[in-house]
Amino acid sequence: VTETLFEHLIELLFALFTKQLVVVAPHTVPRLRADETELIESMKLHMTENKALGRIARLQNLRELVSATNRDEFERAYGALLTNWPDAGLDVVDTILRARSDFDKHAARATLESCRDVYISRVA
Numbered sequence: 001v002t003e004t005l006f007e008h009l010i011e012l013l014f015a016l017f018t019k020q021l022v023v024v025a026p027h028t029v030p031r032l033r034a035d036e037t038e039l040i041e042s043m044k045l046h047m048t049e050n051k052a053l054g055r056i057a058r059l060q061n062l063r064e065l066v067s068a069t070n071r072d073e074f075e076r077a078y079g080a081l082l083t084n085w086p087d088a089g090l091d092v093v094d095t096i097l098r099a100r101s102d103f104d105k106h107a108a109r110a111t112l113e114s115c116r117d118v119y120i121s122r123v124a
Helices: 002-020 028-044 049-067 071-084 090-099 105-123
Strands: none
16 A cells, blocks of 8 residues: 555656646756655655665656756656656656756757657657
8 A cells, every 4th residue: 555655646746747847947956856865765664675766766767857958868868767657748858848948949849859759669
């Protein structure tokens, strides 16, 4: 039961973050990392560390996607996210790109297209 609750919590955190993200502030990535650390510590009270790390991988992939600085990093991070969360659609990438002030519209569009290719290759 506890593991199922943690799984639901991770899904909820992921959904809330990707649906309500408006801006990626300088503190966003460190805050995500701190949340992961606290969640892992709580999970280790109820399961092995390896199992906890496996469960938290989706949030780590999300953090890597948020902290990606170029198209290649976005592609790698999105591919890793799809490995751990196959239901993560392109809307996740689009939301993050829209929240990033360091990606102009052209770069964001090109990055989204590259990630679309990653998505297509994973689901095909």
